Amino acid sequence: MSPDLSTNGRSVHLTKNASLGNEEIVTTEKTAEDLHTLAQRARWEVIKTVDRAKAGHIGGPLSMMDLLISLYFTELRIRPEEPGWPERDRFVLSKGHAALGLYAVLALRGYFDLDELATFDQGGSRLQGHPDVTRLPGLDASTGSLGQGLSFGVGAALGARLNGQQFHTWVLLGDGEIQEGMIWEAVQVATRYRLTNLTAILDRNGLQQFGLPSDEQTSATDRGNRRDPWSGVDVGAVFAAFGWRVLALDGHDYEAIGEAYRQARTPDPDGRPTVLIAQTVKGKGLSLAEGTYTWHSTVPTTEQVDQARSELVPDRPDHHPTAGGRP
Ligand SMILES: Cc1ncc(C[n+]2csc(CCOP(=O)(O)OP(=O)(O)O)c2C)c(N)n1
Numbered sequence: 018m019s020p021d022l023s024t025n026g027r028s029v030h031l032t033k034n035a036s037l038g039n040e041e042i043v044t045t046e047k048t049a050e051d052l053h054t055l056a057q058r059a060r061w062e063v064i065k066t067v068d069r070a071k072a073g074h075i076g077g078p079l080s081m082m083d084l085l086i087s088l089y090f091t092e093l094r095i096r097p098e099e100p101g102w103p104e105r106d107r108f109v110l111s112k113g114h115a116a117l118g119l120y121a122v123l124a125l126r127g128y129f130d131l132d133e134l135a136t137f138d139q140g141g142s143r144l145q146g147h148p149d150v151t152r153l154p155g156l157d158a159s160t161g162s163l164g165q166g167l168s169f170g171v172g173a174a175l176g177a178r179l180n181g182q183q184f185h186t187w188v189l190l191g192d193g194e195i196q197e198g199m200i201w202e203a204v205q206v207a208t209r210y211r212l213t214n215l216t217a218i219l220d221r222n223g224l225q226q227f228g229l230p231s232d233e234q235t236s237a238t239d240r241g242n243r244r245d246p247w248s249g250v251d252v253g254a255v256f257a258a259f260g261w262r263v264l265a266l267d268g269h270d271y272e273a274i275g276e277a278y279r280q281a282r283t284p285d286p287d288g289r290p291t292v293l294i295a296q297t298v299k300g301k302g303l304s305l306a307e308g309t310y311t312w313h314s315t316v317p318t319t320e321q322v323d324q325a326r327s328e329l330v331p332d333r334p335d336h337h338p339t340a341g342g343r344p
Pocket of ligand 1 (some may be wrong): 193220222
């Protein structure tokens with residue numbers, strides 16, 4: 018079944034969520050094919066928007082896209098028409114530089130019109146280069162300075178417990194981001210308070226912006242091979258040693274993602290917070306960009322935009338830079 022994108026994601030297939038103990042309609046039913054179609058469309062919106070804005074990130078939004086589409090269309094208990102609903106699940110995009118990917122998903126999910134993506138990164142826009150909670154309803158945290166989102170998530174999860182609320186808190190981390198010491202402070206506090214209502218999702222794409230020195234230094238300006246410093250490290254074992262429940266998955270396999278989300282929401286009987294180690298490919302979906310660090314934040318050429326459209330949304334000739342498609 019194909020998703021009805023013509024309604025901007027609003028006429029999704031809805032189910033009642035019995036576990037909330039009421040008739041709230043909060044989640045949607047989607048097949049793996051539906052999710053793939055949505056994710057490819059969202060990836061295209063990212064490329065198209067970076068092309069228009071002549072700024073933004075591509076590699077990180079594309080690597081997390083299957084995780085995010087699955088989260089927003091099958092798992093999160095949210096009301097796009099009431100973004101501030103107090104019982105909503107909380108979501109923190111800790112790797113805030115991937116904001117554009119989140120905006121594309123929020124638009125497809127019905128928080129705002131897709132057309133608004135054309136304002137991305139402009140002064141006065143609600144869609145800043147990094148998420149700004151003071152501007153855009155639907156966001157739960159402002160992020161962009163890497164390392165802070167998990168601490169915010171700990172606070173939200175602890176607050177839920179203290180207030181007797183049932184919502185779950187989800188935090189999406191980059192694997193380069195976990196170099197930040199503040200992440201590990203939050204990891205310890207989450208264990209200390211037995212936050213079973215907190216899930217971290219690690220986008221393990223193996224690349225960051227810059228990285229370790231190359232094996233062979235080629236020049237004084239060499240900024241490394243862009244592998245993240247956790248390359249070769251069993252990061253799941255590290256979280257486990259800190260007392261977290263660890264689930265490993267393929268971050269592009271919708272069935273595995275859905276199953277991991279269901280498990281993560283189910284409170285761990287041993288009282289541990291949960292981390293999902295999602296193996297992903299940076300730039301996923303665009304063959305030019307897959308596994309290539311230079312696509313972390315790059316403005317594509319006209320030819321590359323055309324290639325992206327033909328790979329991601331071959332049936333949508335709605336944006337063609339060479340045909341004057343830019344607003
Ligand atoms: C505290 C801080 N230091 C540096 C940056 C600049 N920066 C933006 S993205 C990035 C790389 C992040 O890598 P990763 O977390 O692996 O993200 P992904 O590969 O998923 O895009 C860096 C260093 C930042 N935003 N915040």
